[in-house]
Amino acid sequence: MNLDFSPEDLAFKAEVRAFIAENYPAHLRDVQDEGEELGKEDFLAWHRILAKKGWVNPAWPTEYGGPGWTSVQRYIWSEECALADTVPILPFGINMVGPVIYTFGTPEQKAKFLPPTLTGDIWWCQGYSEPGAGSDLANLRTKAVRDGDHYIVNGQKTWTTMAQHADWGFFLVRTDPDAKAQEGISFLLIDMKSPGITVRPIITLGGEHEVNEVWLENVRVPVENRIFHENKGWTCAKFLLAHERSGIAGVARSKRGVDRIKSIARTESQDGQPLIKDSFFKRKIAELEIDLLALEYTELRTLAAENAGKGPGPESSLLKVKGTEIQQRITELALEAAGHYGMPYFRGFGEAGHNALAIGPDYAHRTAPTYFNVRKTSIYGGSNEIQRNIISKMVLGL
Amino acid sequence: MDFNFTDEQNMLRDTVAKFVQQQYDFDTRRAIVKSEAGWRPDYWKVMAEELGILGAPFSEDQGGLGGGPVDNMIVMEEFGKGLVIEPYLGTVVIGGGFLKHGGGAQAGDLIASIIGGEATFAFAYAEPQGRYNLADLTTTATKDGAGYSINGRKAVVVGAPWASHLIVTTRTAGGQRDRAGVTVFVVPADAAGITRRDYPTVDGLRASEIQFDNVKVGADAVIGTVDQGLDLVELVTDEAIAALCAEAVGAMRKIHETTIDYARQRKQFGVPISSFQVLQHRMVDMFMNVEQSVSMTYMATLKLDESNVERTKAVSAAKVQIGKACRFVGQAAIQIHGGMGMTDELAVGHYFKRATMIEGLFGSVDHHLRRYETFSLGDAA
CATH class of the missing domain: 1.10.540.10 (Acyl-CoA dehydrogenase/oxidase, N-terminal domain)
Known part of the structure; x- marks a missing residue:
């Protein structure tokens, strides 16, 4: 047992830290802290820089352009990115469909889709959930019917994150209507510019447009865009869900969040003292830090197991549950710390130059919308109730 | 009884x-x-x-x-x-x-x-530095002929864009957080020297930042006793908190009802999600939170005319209960609604937003716990 990083790991840490400091776009600094809604180009700017360096896809095998990092190095990388508060790399291509394509795809599919996924020239979205298929994902109804060398796809997807920017989507569709639940599903890559696709925004509680409904009406999809065998798409889906969960603990980002609360609490005043001197508030931060520490060392144990060749198992559900609970508590504390100034709603009236009467400190502006928004984390990616079911069944055998 | x-x-x-x-x-x-x-x-x-x-x-x-x-x-x-x-x-x-x-x-x-x-009235009491301390006032009212001149800055004055009158708490004597030296004024909202910046709030209301620059009022604008206004401010704020608790109870009842309806209708794995015990218990916990909030709201409302100590304890206790319940009930409702709960389309999210703002209005759970402690366990008891 040894908690120290090796000298090589420490050298790596210094190297990536220096790279971020030198190359991260200045105009994107602090956008995370302020909880700004980011546009397509904001996401892509950092993606492209990392793609050029070969670091955009830490977990990919080297033969597909991955940097060949160990899981410890990947951990250090994500930690450094969080410390620098970089714009996150969108997971849909890099963490989700990319690994599905290099694991299950044909040589032609790999050649066609992997390079532009790396460079950011394909923006992916995920067509999984449907109005009637949320936690019960296998209940999906979107149909694909074979017509020569095409499928004709009809149905509706929902909660499709960032579909408004997407070039391509990866969709779960039902190809055998008579098969039961998980059987009869196929995994299709669909060009979002295909005729018959309509993307409609869903506005969420904080006023954001992150998610969408995607309607598919007689969309023609070449059979060559199916990944893996017909009716065996659930294999890809399960593989992808496991990848989606790894990294979902968000430890490094949460550490940054805790630091941010401390800094707000040092600035906010209460009875002429900084809020951080308040024994109630201080204790809540301390409890949060301790919970985060417990999560961090649980994640490190998982990581060590992974390094030893044991893939992430159903234990990763623990990381999802605890990780999202901590993310949510961070937003609760930030809102509490903001006091009265958690109340103003800024969307649409943040005009420049109106400094005569500032509406509270900048750090307060997005605390409430962020609190509302982050409620999603215990719902998406398999709700926390589903994650507990997974632990109950797969880990405890109940 | x-x-x-x-x-x-x-x-x-x-x-x-x-x-x-x-x-x-x-x-x-x-x-x-x-x-x-x-x-x-x-x-x-x-x-x-x-x-x-x-x-x-x-x-x-x-x-x-x-x-x-x-x-x-x-x-x-x-x-x-x-x-x-x-x-x-x-x-x-x-x-x-x-x-x-x-x-x-x-x-x-x-x-x-x-x-x-x-x-229509809006209550200009909060200041950028003051958090929930009603006595932490930098807005001043100074003698000016027969009347007063008000100077200072008020924060997040809910309803100010609609108000014909403002109730303004000021410091007329003493140090920034002293109990003595607080005076309350009623001021026409369009008085000369008032500058407002209006904005929406996250829960659908409107509020303003308000600057007072040499706003002249007559001696007849004083409400209560000069320099001795804090008791009055605390009394009325406690009445406001009790009323706010009642609003929260109404909102939470609705949230709970809506959630039960949704859980009965929403099917996953071939059955209504209301048949899952983990969600049943969550809805039971919501129910218990609502009922306890009703009880505390009654209690606080009925104790508003008791002594300062009894009233303070009752109101702060109620606000602690309601603050916790608003968070639990609201969060549980969103979770049980799943993605739908996150949308602007459904009413439940709007109730959640209002309930969340009520948590902080006139003092957070921590603030009222501390106030209760002081009066129940501290020197004042």
């Missing part, structure tokens, strides 16, 4: 409930939130003239219906069920409360115009 309402109070509840059901559905409210004005002055007229509820807590001598805090509680609970935006809390409970308890030269006329629907 009697938790029953009088016939008049039941009638008041029916009147308000009917108005909310018939004229304040979710789409109507959304339209109001999005409108330029942000409220419905015509509805305010309806409340004054047709429903006659703006006089509910005033004595018959004052032209009111002869009710009190329980009547405010009833109105606020029903308003909470419809997320009513119009400023009953700011005007009737707070503005009316100051005028009732503090008196002053203008009190009679102003109460009459509250009841008649002509005057």
